[in-house]
Amino acid sequence: MALVGNPNCGKTTLFNQLTGSSQSVGNWPGVTVERKEGMVRGEAVTVVDLPGIYSLSPYTDEEIVARDFILNQRPDVIVNIVDVTNLERNLYLTTQLFLLGRPIVVALNMMDVLEKKGEHIGCKVLQEKLGVPIAPISASKGLGIRRLMDCVHRVAGTGSPNKLEIFTGPVQTALESIERSISSNCAKGDIPPSFAAVKLLEGDPPMERTLGLRRDQLSRIHHWSEEVKTQWGMDCEMAVADQRYRMLCSLCRQVITKRPVVGIPLSERIDRVVTNPYLAFPLFLLVMFAVFGITFGPVGSWMQDTAASWIGAFTKQVQVLLGQWGASSWSIGLLCDGILAGIGSVVSFFPQILLLFFLLSLLEDSGYMARAAFIMDGPLRKIGLTGRAFVPMLMGFGCTVPAALSTRTLDNARDRRTVLWILPFLSCSARMPVYLLFASAFFQRGRVLLIFFLYFLGLLVAILSALLLKKTVKDEQESPFMMEMPPYHLPTLRGIGIHLWDKIKDFAVRAGTILLGATVIIWFLKSFTPALSFTNDSSQSILATIGGILAPFLAPLGFGDWRSAVALLTGLMAKESVVGTLGVLYGATGGSGNSLLLALRSAYTPLSALSFLVFVLLYLPCVAAFSAMTREMRSLKWTLAAAIYQLGMAWTVSFAVYQTGMLLGLG
Numbered sequence: 001m002a003l004v005g006n007p008n009c010g011k012t013t014l015f016n017q018l019t020g021s022s023q024s025v026g027n028w029p030g031v032t033v034e035r036k037e038g039m040v041r042g043e044a045v046t047v048v049d050l051p052g053i054y055s056l057s058p059y060t061d062e063e064i065v066a067r068d069f070i071l072n073q074r075p076d077v078i079v080n081i082v083d084v085t086n087l088e089r090n091l092y093l094t095t096q097l098f099l100l101g102r103p104i105v106v107a108l109n110m111m112d113v114l115e116k117k118g119e120h121i122g123c124k125v126l127q128e129k130l131g132v133p134i135a136p137i138s139a140s141k142g143l144g145i146r147r148l149m150d151c152v153h154r155v156a157g158t159g160s161p162n163k164l165e166i167f168t169g170p171v172q173t174a175l176e177s178i179e180r181s182i183s184s185n186c187a188k189g190d191i192p193p194s195f196a197a198v199k200l201l202e203g204d205p206p207m208e209r210t211l212g213l214r215r216d217q218l219s220r221i222h223h224w225s226e227e228v229k230t231q232w233g234m235d236c237e238m239a240v241a242d243q244r245y246r247m248l249c250s251l252c253r254q255v256i257t258k259r260p261v262v263g264i265p266l267s268e269r270i271d272r273v274v275t276n277p278y279l280a281f282p283l284f285l286l287v288m289f290a291v292f293g294i295t296f297g298p299v300g301s302w303m304q305d306t307a308a309s310w311i312g313a314f315t316k317q318v319q320v321l322l323g324q325w326g327a328s329s330w331s332i333g334l335l336c337d338g339i340l341a342g343i344g345s346v347v348s349f350f351p352q353i354l355l356l357f358f359l360l361s362l363l364e365d366s367g368y369m370a371r372a373a374f375i376m377d378g379p380l381r382k383i384g385l386t387g388r389a390f391v392p393m394l395m396g397f398g399c400t401v402p403a404a405l406s407t408r409t410l411d412n413a414r415d416r417r418t419v420l421w422i423l424p425f426l427s428c429s430a431r432m433p434v435y436l437l438f439a440s441a442f443f444q445r446g447r448v449l450l451i452f453f454l455y456f457l458g459l460l461v462a463i464l465s466a467l468l469l470k471k472t473v474k475d476e477q478e479s480p481f482m483m484e485m486p487p488y489h490l491p492t493l494r495g496i497g498i499h500l501w502d503k504i505k506d507f508a509v510r511a512g513t514i515l516l517g518a519t520v521i522i523w524f525l526k527s528f529t530p531a532l533s534f535t536n537d538s539s540q541s542i543l544a545t546i547g548g549i550l551a552p553f554l555a556p557l558g559f560g561d562w563r564s565a566v567a568l569l570t571g572l573m574a575k576e577s578v579v580g581t582l583g584v585l586y587g588a589t590g591g592s593g594n595s596l597l598l599a600l601r602s603a604y605t606p607l608s609a610l611s612f613l614v615f616v617l618l619y620l621p622c623v624a625a626f627s628a629m630t631r632e633m634r635s636l637k638w639t640l641a642a643a644i645y646q647l648g649m650a651w652t653v654s655f656a657v658y659q660t661g662m663l664l665g666l667g
């Protein structure tokens with residue numbers, strides 16, 4: 001038997017209940033989708049946990065895997081797990097599974113949650129309407145499993161007696177005609193004709209290929225779909241989805257009885273304001289501006305100043321102590337000028353990053369982020385994306401790596417590729433220390449504005465790039481917006497604690513590995529000449545030689561100094577390293593924050609600093625992000641193209657900023 005259902009409906013929980021410990025985990029061939037298989041405890045039944053899917057369209061790997069498994073491996077029974085707290089959306093998949101003509105049992109999961117909410121579901125009526133056995137269960141509590149297995153044994157080997165009538169009118173007529181015309185192809189390919197007919201009407205190239213349709217058949221299908229379009233006023237895929245939802249909506253109304261609610265629920269009342277067509281967008285901007293204002297305004301800079309002075313004092317102490325113990329001058333240099341100066345300059349910005357994350361997780365936990373995605377659907381559609389792309393994009397402001405991984409939630413390859421392409425332009429939090437460092441050195445008064453400008457510039461470049469991609473790469477299907485709106489609730493301390501703790505852990509690991517390694521290497525390279533003798537004059541060092549090769553390319557952008565080139569180079573390991581490296585290269589002994597700022601002020605003008613920041617914003621992502629992107633794009637060619645594009649974009653925009661500034665006499 002195979003477990004099929006939406007993501008998060010409880011498949012894996014049920015799977016674990018059924019199998020206990022007898023399970024094996026692997027990957028489906030060729031894709032990064034997990035495959036789990038096991039034996040039901042005490043029975044000779046194999047059970048497969050199929051990937052979570054919303055539909056059987058061939059857009060995502062998950063959908064293809066699930067659909068091929070059911071069609072080709074022909075499980076004896078499909079157990080369709082339905083989350084009763086979200087009945088309508090979950091049954092949407094059920095209506096598609098019905099067409100596959102396999103024996104099917106519907107398991108109504110999360111019954112315990114439904115009861116808690118005081119709602120009731122008429123299982124008898126639902127079973128009557130669907131025509132297949134229904135078993136109410138609670139997978140996590142292990143309730144109803146016995147009865148579910150009884151149903152499974154009962155339907156195994158029978159036909160598929162479901163009797164749901166979904167389609168009417170022109171859609172129904174078109175489907176019947178298509179079914180007739182392709183019946184021999186279906187028999188040859190052993191594919192259920194009713195399923196094939198719906199898929200062909202919706203437009204499903206893989207299905208056309210599998211069936212090996214002749215040209216005249218294809219043109220007839222095209223004719224019918226045009227017919228539906230003119231009569232129904234929307235394209236066939238929409239028409240089919242529309243009919244399904246209409247039917248399910250009325251079905252759900254019949255089987256679910258809710259506890260009578262007094263007045264309008266609070267969530268809904270809030271939503272009337274928050275997603276109001278006129279208020280939504282200004283409100284969204286206001287919220288975002290508030291987040292920035294708090295993080296980078298007085299509160300944030302106070303946190304940073306405090307942290308920086310503590311670190312400075314700590315470094316001094318260490319230096320004095322080491323001197324008293326009689327440590328050698330090079331070991332003091334390594335520890336204070338190398339490690340503490342490098343990591344310390346990054347760590348001092350960390351409280352501020354945490355503050356940003358604290359505010360963002362407040363928004364997420366309260367349920368506002370889901371509304372923001374909804375609000376952004378319109379604007380995102382204009383650049384060829386959907387509202388669902390908002391979530392990966394928002395994560396991109398935190399870190400590109402999880403953002404790249406989360407693009408898997410997008411329906412089609414084009415959306416995924418576009419989002420991956422533009423993600424690196426969204427300013428990840430690792431770039432923030434660089435902005436903050438230069439803001440304190442050059443733009444003390446306009447820091448909020450400067451940082452808002454950089455984030456905005458990144459977003460603008462991302463949008464233009466998405467548009468460019470939309471224009472140049474051929475269009476595939478657009479997928480409709482579907483997303484859950486969780487009810488609002490007060491953020492819990494626990495939920496936010498988890499977010500922040502993850503961030504702290506992540507940062508500690510980076511500081512302990514990549515940043516530590518980078519600062520040690522940089523210190524070594526700056527302290528030795530190419531002939532490997534110790535030097536105090538870093539312009540004679542190995543590092544100066546390396547940086548000197550790259551510097552001429554950066555000169556037209558206003559920062560042709562070898563130190564800038566080296567800082568950018570180490571930034572490829574992790575963006576915070578740019579600050580760490582500048583700390584090592586410019587920071588005077590003692591590592592106090594002020595000496596670094598003074599050194600920067602003599603090395604950059606405000607204009608070249610701005611140009612440098614623009615370059616840091618737009619140039620290549622760090623190696624971790626790069627490898628995540630390669631993995632998710634599934635094409636090295638695309639990733640390399642993206643990298644070259646980003647580098648070109650960074651150079652061009654920085655060039656424009658610097659040269660325009662020079663012409664205006666701001667140098």
Ligand code: GDP
Pocket residue numbers: 005006007008009010011012013014052109110111112113137138139140141
């Ligand atoms: P999958 O994505 O379909 O594999 O879903 P999972 O098995 O990972 O379950 C998603 C979440 O739902 C988990 O947090 C489970 O603990 C929870 N869950 C699953 N079944 C039930 C249930 O019957 N009742 C409740 N309250 N939670 C459940």
Ligand code: MG
Pocket residue numbers: 011012013052
């Ligand atoms: Mg699962």
